[in-house]
Amino acid sequence: MTLDRFERQALQRLRRRSERAQIQAWPDPAEKTELVQRAGYARQRALAKLPDYLAMLEQNTAATGITVHWTESAQAANRIAIELIKKAGGRALRNHSPLLDEIAIDRAAIANEVELVRVHPGDQLVQLSGRPLQHPIWPTAHIRIADISSTLQEAWHVPPSVDPDILASTVRNRLRPELLDATTAVVGLNFAVAETGSLICLDNEGHNASLATYARTLICLLSIEQVVADAADLDILIEAFSRSAWGRPLPGFISEIRSPARTPKGEMQAIHLILVDNNRSDALAQGFGEALRCIQCGACHSVCPVFLQVGGAYTQDASTPQPYSGPIGAVLNPILLKSGNAARQPYLSTDCGFCASVCPVAIDLPGLLQRQRQAQSSTASWxxxxxxxxxxxxxxxxxxxxxxxxxxxxxxx
Ligand code: SF4
CATH class of the missing domain: 1.20.5 (Single alpha-helices involved in coiled-coils or other helix-helix interfaces)
Structure with missing residues (x-):
């Protein structure tokens, strides 16, 4: 689905807002350079010894009573998650997570007659509106206020309004009872710390904290490259993520899951950690490990002239879910999806290099795009x-x- 004129203008507004946020977030260029270097090093350090850090993470999480599952593919990860949801009653709440979108867990849930409810307010609105997600960090940036209002009227029979605060309260008030009553949750993690076994989620709404507190069965998913060595590296990466994604030094909420605890209803939690490879080992073996430094902050999307024209629709083929968009998606999708469709995506670039200038973990995106084009050229038609x-x-x-x-x-x- 291509963007209409309003949506393109909305993404341009988002670009300007993001530029202002970047300036606010990084007032001192020297400080930015230093943090970007340290964040890039923290990611590189974890990737250089990935099997060791994953083994350490497994040992430390298992020691606290968390059950660890290793999965090679999206299908295997979905199978385990769906089985756990079925055992827990057939209904679960899910957070805002690129990994959950990558493995298309919502489709797997529908196919297996399991109910999966999105509790991030922006995700909920995108789902109700029937429009695809565009920006990974600002899910509703491309939707008109009037459309949000009519969507809510139709779905929940609420009075019309064009006041953003009223609309936001309507969504929050609707989702709050869901969160307080959560029995099963599926949570895509931002990071996991090998040294301590801590599982980390970042957000500004607090929905992750609610899910981690109230859910009796907590199913956490981590893409293997998001393991970090220790708490010091985690601090650097949280700051790099928050400044780049939201233009602020720290996120509104940092949820740390360390071991099963009693829920407010007095029930003992069961926590599962599903480690998802899904072709990431191949990316490392093929020399694209640098792309796996990505912390999904969305900064490169906001400055990319191609993304600002086409949004998240990096393919016209609706049957193939595209886990990632923007410059990093054009590098990662051909590796993660391994489909002929994604092989064309490295060409969706003007080679302007803006993406590299905003990346908080110093990924050479233009260089990776060039290399990915060379790697994919053998798949081009005559x-x-x-x-x-x-x-x-x-x-x-x-x-x-x-x-x-x-x-x-x-x-x-
Ligand atoms: S490639 Fe860099 S800027 Fe783009 S989403 Fe990943 S971390 Fe953020």
């Missing part, structure tokens, strides 16, 4: 190869190129 070869020749002959552009402009008009 038509694409011919088109690229003609285009290359055209670019090497300025007079011919100008003549071509003149002709193109005429044809367009």
């Amino acid at each position: 038509r694409e190869k011919l088109a690229f070869s003609l285009w290359r020749r055209l670019l090497n002959q300025p007079r011919l190129f100008k003549a071509y552009m003149r002709l193109w402009r005429r044809v367009r008009h």
